Amino acid sequence: MADSDEENRERTVAESSEEQQKEKTLAEIEAFDLVTEALTSLDAYQRSSDKSHLNEAKTALNKALEYLNKHNLTEGNSLYFRANYFLAMTNYLGGDESQGDESKEVSKSFLSFPGPIEDAAFSEAFYNEGATYYASESYGLAAAHFELARSFEPARYFRAATAPEVRLLAGAGVALSQAKTAKKLSLSEDKTKQQDAWDQAQGVKVLYREVRRELFFNFLRRLLGARHVERALSRRVGALIKQARKEVIHIPRPQKPVTVDKEPPTAQSGGIPT
């Protein structure tokens, strides 16, 4: 009799556990469907530029996150990351740059995401953060994140190599961010800052040539049918890099350079906020 009770108890526990697992899985599926709904809303926004679609996406993503949080499906859950990632994007597209901090949270959650196979998302996430910083006119942080995105080399994982669109946009991002910084510095009376502006302007010009070269190779890849950045995006990059060059083209050279060996700031040289 006691054995029977024990068996019944075990069966009840097992059934209960199975039921909980089922509920959890169904919640995740529900969240998945909500994220999908949000993505289709983003697609609709992309086609129409109607901000109501962004609101729909935002609602769906928040609801998805609510489900995931409720069922403790956060840590190491790619859907949770994706929901946050697209929420940050939705906020960005909606012009709510005040949510930049949330983007940082996204980046943090992404960085803490286990598994090296996600390397491809690293550079993209850095770029998106850079774009967010740029939108909030934090050009130094923007340049640093763009540089991170651009120079990220996932040498160990060829399949997750940095996407060409990231490299191009990040290159344009670094150039434009530095150009903005250089222009701001060039307005200063401080000779050192003027020299910095000049140096950064030279760096922008170098970047300009590099990105132009990359665009040319992208054009060749497109002709050859190899993997390439779509035309609209390459034009956008071309426009951004031209804008960067235009920003620095009139920056005068200081009469007396303070230093001659100072290099433009890079991710390795201390652009990353810690």
Added chain:
Amino acid sequence: MRNDTAKRVIRVVPILLALIASLTVSSKAQVSFVQITDPHIFDDVHQTEKNPSQNEDNVLENRAALASLIGQINERELAGSKFNFIAVTGDLGIEALVLEPSSKDKTDAEKETIPPALLNDQIRDKQRELITNSLKKGARDLAGLIALSRVTLWLFVPGNNDVLGELPRHVRYYHEFMKELQASVQELNIKIKIVDLCPYDETSTGANYASTSKPFQLDGLKDYIFIGFNDSSFKNKKDNLIEINAAAQLNYVRQVSNQLQRGDFKYAYIFYHIPEIDDPWLVTQSRTDDPLKTRVARADLIGKSYFESSWFVRNDVREQWNLVVMNPKVKGLFAGHFHDSKPQSYQSFDWMRTNYPGETLSKLYVAPPIALRMQRHSLTHARGFREVFLDKDGSVKSRIVFLNNAQWDLAPGDAESERQLALAQTYSASGKKTEAAAAYAKAAESSWPPTRTAALASLQQLNNEENRWTRKYLLTPLSTGWSAGVNTFGALLVTIALSLLAIAIAWPFIQIYAERTGRNKLRVNQIIDSPNRGLGASFQQLIAQVHGTKAAHYKKRVWFDAPGKTFPVLAASQSAEVPELIETVVPGGLGKVIAWLYRKTDKPRYNLSGTIQTVSFQRSSLFVAVSGGGTAKRWRRSSTLHDLTDYEVIVAHAALDFLVKEINGGRFR
């Protein structure tokens, strides 16, 4: 329009004829043979009234005629005719071989008289030896001719000129000759068989030497029996012989009658030499003059109306014979003996004075002689042989082939049919099938069954050949194409061959291509549910819906942009490849063929299969398996029917997540 009709007729006519042929074949001949008679190759030397000082010697002519006849029959065999045997109904002239040793140093007038010692068997051994040698020599001469024959069976009966003095007991020389002939032929051509239908009667005593009627049956054709009847003495050259020979003659008739009592055959055919009907020569004689005058005087003995008959026999002999003739089993009587030069004498019996029983006239067939005997100085000639054809029902069809001026001629109608048949064979051999068909059709109009059968059989064969698919669809179009100078069919054939070659070469590449294109494709096989409640089908639909959600979720999104934004945001990292769903159900009917072809060029790497089993009223088990690409995974969920849908959704997501992860190198789930 007219051309179309003509073409249709041309197509239909051979088919109809082929049908007729198939019907005709059912009544085709079972036995076919040639009857020859009176070759007189040993004895045709006579003193003639016109020139008594110089004998008329037809022996060489007769031998040449016999050789020609064998050649003619060989030709017919080569042309497709088949003869089961050749029947020789007497009068080779063996009597002359017996007389020859005794004739030396005698005048022609003396030769006409048979030495009494010989006639009475009072001869010395030396003379007997000479006779034997003479018979051997004659047998070898005849064997030399027979050995040339393509017909391998020869049947013989004795004629009055094969029996010394036409006395029944002297048939012994005929027997001796036949034995020598059998031996000689065997030496020359082992295939040929000589059969004596009237061999020595082993039951008779030495004093009453006699022959017997030996029946002969062909292998595999036991319904037919061929009986020899020795009537070589029935002429009874002298009126006193009527009584002397009557017993022997009755015995010979009885021998035939006895054979007819056998039960192992259906139809009997009797071969003998002297026909019982009127002799054409006697018919021309006056009854007031000899020899008819003598006959009329013996009317009480021979019967009141048989004065012109070739038989000069006692009436009871004839009556016994008539009983034989009237036997329903007897279907044919084949005789010779006549040397009348009028062909009509052998073609009908209208010329006769005497009324014979209807059975006799309907069953009797008299062949014209081979020999020139008594026709050398005639205006007309009637020499030849008789072709006989026995139907399945035993009935006899026959025709005479006459020898005219060293040519073997048929009656005009038959000749034309034969000509058409020969023409058709020539056309056929030269590949002119249309002309051959027309000639065969013409030959098939022949009243002569073998010709008709041969023509129809050839026509049917021609029709079969024409309708054979290789000819219809390959040889004829090729031939037409070549002859037209534009070998369209050949070009088409070459094209097809090249296409097949190209496919064979390309096939491995197609397979590689198919595997590549099918790399990320998924086929959902039919989900089996038991018992069938449609759960499987609904689950398939659910999988398709979940697949749609996955596809929308992981759709490639590179960047999002917004008006007024300097930089777009990138989302490419969140795109993933979802297996392309190419089939949810394997199609049936024609779709199967298309699906098969499609699968040859598109091999989905992954397959999803599953079953839903309702094990009890309340519970169901769901089994799903995904396989392909070197991986496989199974899901099993057991639940109440109420929860089944939830588990279907869970399993569908799990299965597709598994594949998304698999395809994307472990990313996403």
